[in-house]
Amino acid sequence: MLILLYHRVAELQSDPQMLSVTPQHFSEHLAFLGKHTQIMRLGDVVQALQDGNLPQHGAVITFDDGYADNLYNAKPLLEIYDTPATVYVTTGVMGHKREFWWDELDRILLSPGMLPRTLRLEVNGSLCQWDLGDATYYSEKDHHRDSGWNVLEKYDPTPRQSLYHSLSKLLRPLAERERRKILDDLLSWADADSPGRRAHQILSPGEVLSLVEGGLVEIGAHTVNHPLLVSLPVPTQRAEIASSKQELEEVLGKPVTSFSYPFGGPNDYTRESVMLVKEAGFRWACSNFQGPVSLGADVFQLPRLLVRDWDGDEFARRFQAMFDH
Numbered sequence: 001m002l003i004l005l006y007h008r009v010a011e012l013q014s015d016p017q018m019l020s021v022t023p024q025h026f027s028e029h030l031a032f033l034g035k036h037t038q039i040m041r042l043g044d045v046v047q048a049l050q051d052g053n054l055p056q057h058g059a060v061i062t063f064d065d066g067y068a069d070n071l072y073n074a075k076p077l078l079e080i081y082d083t084p085a086t087v088y089v090t091t092g093v094m095g096h097k098r099e100f101w102w103d104e105l106d107r108i109l110l111s112p113g114m115l116p117r118t119l120r121l122e123v124n125g126s127l128c129q130w131d132l133g134d135a136t137y138y139s140e141k142d143h144h145r146d147s148g149w150n151v152l153e154k155y156d157p158t159p160r161q162s163l164y165h166s167l168s169k170l171l172r173p174l175a176e177r178e179r180r181k182i183l184d185d186l187l188s189w190a191d192a193d194s195p196g197r198r199a200h201q202i203l204s205p206g207e208v209l210s211l212v213e214g215g216l217v218e219i220g221a222h223t224v225n226h227p228l229l230v231s232l233p234v235p236t237q238r239a240e241i242a243s244s245k246q247e248l249e250e251v252l253g254k255p256v257t258s259f260s261y262p263f264g265g266p267n268d269y270t271r272e273s274v275m276l277v278k279e280a281g282f283r284w285a286c287s288n289f290q291g292p293v294s295l296g297a298d299v300f301q302l303p304r305l306l307v308r309d310w311d312g313d314e315f316a317r318r319f320q321a322m323f324d325h
């Protein structure tokens with residue numbers, strides 16, 4: 001049994017975090033899954049785990065974050081293949097015009113145009129400084145040339161990508177208020193607007209309701225502000241976890257029992273986070289470390305396979321490989 005972790009279904013000009021799968025590739029994944037696996041709902045997997053009769057070649061589809069393209073691009077394909085899925089929504093950004101912070105960084109730093117040469121930011125009381133050098137001006141041609149760049153690559157084509165790297169590292173562990181302040185400083189440094197790009201829009205409460213219409217898609221919670229839970233004190237973790245459940249229940253008018261940890265790696269949350277998820281009344285939770293789900297799995301830390309923009313053949317290879325060791 002394998003739980004798949006997607007984020008977005010969209011054609012993007014650039015995707016430094018590698019979050020998006022094209023609609024074409026997503027259809028190919030669904031076609032493969034429909035033919036070779038038993039696609040299940042997450043709740044049924046948890047039930048099967050408890051009953052001790054887990055199908056070996058089963059699969060579950062999940063999406064993290066709550067991008068609007070889950071409704072506009074993914075849902076129609078899920079309907080064609082009659083495939084259920086769970087979408088984990090970050091509630092604090094629902095219906096906001098701003099982008100997720102990693103998308104905002106991409107827009108500010110990696111879009112073509114002019115930026116001031118030097119960036120000075122105060123972070124946690126100390127002053128940091130970066131120099132964009134000859135990447136102060138970034139032409140359409142440069143942008144096009146670097147559009148395939150992503151954060152896993154060893155070399156940064158220009159100082160703009162290096163800056164993207166250091167700012168992501170810096171912003172990731174911050175509390176929401178500090179992060180917001182730095183992003184606001186960045187926007188004014190770049191002389192950029194705060195409303196985000198259409199392609200990077202986040203689901204609004206109305207869109208969450210459209211997503212569940214028809215019964216194929218279930219909604220789970222993914223915290224309020226997508227924090228790195230390990231860096232937060234327990235009371236703040238509790239609020240992030242419990243409030244996201246409450247806010248979604250208000251939108252949906254029914255209980256939300258499924259959770260996924262932001263970032264989700266084993267070092268991104270703590271034992272207390274798992275306890276708080278149980279305490280909030282969730283019945284299962286997904287992590288982001290790789291592996292099939294087998295009998296005896298902890299239903300509050302279910303492993304998932306992070307899916308990249310693979311074509312159908314590559315997807316099939318990766319899927320099978322998960323069962324071969």
Ligand SMILES: [Zn+2]
Nearest residue numbers: 064065262263
């Ligand atoms: Zn996430």
